[in-house]
Amino acid sequence: MEAIQVASVKDNFVKTLEKIRKKHGVDIIALFAIRQSLAIHVINSADNPVSFSAGTIFNLTLTPLVEEFLFNVKTFENHPQKTRFALVENVQWELYIPVVFKEFPTGFVYVASKKKRDAEKTEGIIRDLQDFLKAHGLEYYFLEYSVVLDQLLTTVAILIDRLFSRVSRYTLNHIYNVAFWAEEIGKIVGLDEKRLAKLYLAGLLHDIGKVYIDERILNKEGRLTLQEYQEMKKHVDYSYNMVKDLMIWDIEDDVALWVVQHHEKFDGSGYPFGLKEEEITPEGRILKIADTLDAMLSPRSYRNPFPLDDVIKEIERLRGKDFDPLLADLTVDLLREKKESLGLFEGRILPATLIAGEGIHEGILRKNDGYHVFISDYV
Ligand SMILES: [Fe+2]
Numbered sequence: 134m135e136a137i138q139v140a141s142v143k144d145n146f147v148k149t150l151e152k153i154r155k156k157h158g159v160d161i162i163a164l165f166a167i168r169q170s171l172a173i174h175v176i177n178s179a180d181n182p183v184s185f186s187a188g189t190i191f192n193l194t195l196t197p198l199v200e201e202f203l204f205n206v207k208t209f210e211n212h213p214q215k216t217r218f219a220l221v222e223n224v225q226w227e228l229y230i231p232v233v234f235k236e237f238p239t240g241f242v243y244v245a246s247k248k249k250r251d252a253e254k255t256e257g258i259i260r261d262l263q264d265f266l267k268a269h270g271l272e273y274y275f276l277e278y279s280v281v282l283d284q285l286l287t288t289v290a291i292l293i294d295r296l297f298s299r300v301s302r303y304t305l306n307h308i309y310n311v312a313f314w315a316e317e318i319g320k321i322v323g324l325d326e327k328r329l330a331k332l333y334l335a336g337l338l339h340d341i342g343k344v345y346i347d348e349r350i351l352n353k354e355g356r357l358t359l360q361e362y363q364e365m366k367k368h369v370d371y372s373y374n375m376v377k378d379l380m381i382w383d384i385e386d387d388v389a390l391w392v393v394q395h396h397e398k399f400d401g402s403g404y405p406f407g408l409k410e411e412e413i414t415p416e417g418r419i420l421k422i423a424d425t426l427d428a429m430l431s432p433r434s435y436r437n438p439f440p441l442d443d444v445i446k447e448i449e450r451l452r453g454k455d456f457d458p459l460l461a462d463l464t465v466d467l468l469r470e471k472k473e474s475l476g477l478f479e480g481r482i483l484p485a486t487l488i489a490g491e492g493i494h495e496g497i498l499r500k501n502d503g504y505h506v507f508i509s510d511y512v
């Protein structure tokens with residue numbers, strides 16, 4: 134039986150649990166997360182090394198009975214040894230405390246002892262663990278934040294690829310480009326790393342609702358009729374709802390909020406709410422400019438991309454109208470700086486689609502000396 138590796142978390146997190154374990158004289162405290170992207174953390178006493186088999190944990194987390202532990206605190210006295218839930222040999226007492234994140238049951242803390250315990254002692258440890266979860270429960274998610282983000286990024290990349298590679302190559306390409314530009318602009322305004330990662334995700338997801346838009350409208354060459362345009366505008370609501378469902382870990386609902394604002398304009402003439410200036414989040418304003426930027430820089434089947442000088446002129450023209458004036462200035466600086474490397478698709482290492490000339494190329498974006506290059510499968 135292969136022993137499960139005890140995952141490493143920030144020291145203080147583990148230390149606090151170990152303190153609680155010692156204080157109450159129990160043999161094991163384990164934290165089970167039902168979200169696959171999160172690790173299982175086991176704190177156990179040195180004289181009781183735990184060797185869960187991976188299979189045990191897997192079966193345990195999959196069994197519907199586990200759901201019982203996701204909603205209510207439960208204790209078991211004189212636990213029958215043969216039960217499938219017994220994780221420690223000769224266990225006499227077990228406790229399950231649900232972990233709830235954003236009203237969403239996400240796992241449970243399991244405590245076990247080889248000695249019997251009275252109700253008073255049980256209450257004491259429940260109180261300490263609940264206090265701990267209150268203080269660290271959310272932090273727990275953020276400890277694993279980069280893991281969640283990385284996995285989510287891959288999931289989203291696959292998702293949008295599945296959704297758009299057949300329906301609209303242009304949209305698929307556009308999504309990556311907007312994410313890239315948003316992140317670049319975000320860097321200049323000095324957003325921290327976590328926010329940048331979320332902004333990148335918002336870029337990937339901003340048009341995801343287009344999957345519900347009629348393909349004939351989505352892929353129409355040239356201008357949309359007024360009616361078609363009204364239909365197209367609905368993608369913002371669709372995107373918002375999809376992102377809200379996807380981003381259950383996003384406690385402030387930031388990503389969904391930024392996404393719903395990507396067609397708002399600085400002067401209040403955008404949609405869906407007609408928000409203006411500071412009513413729009415900085416990230417919403419960044420997405421707006423990134424979105425327009427890519428629309429101008431990308432080739433369409435019916436027109437060539439705008440030359441860079443024309444793009445710059447257009448951004449200056451829309452400064453204070455569509456765009457936050459400060460962001461517009463910073464973007465113009467960025468474009469002048471990037472002039473050299475334009476034509477390369479920069480971004481993260483991701484499966485990507487590139488439309489160049491007549492051809493559609495699938496490949497990956499790979500980091501190369503400070504920027505990313507697109508490496509086509511067909512080269
Ligand atoms: Fe959009």
Ligand SMILES: [Fe+2]
Nearest residue numbers: 311339340424
């Ligand atoms: Fe867009």
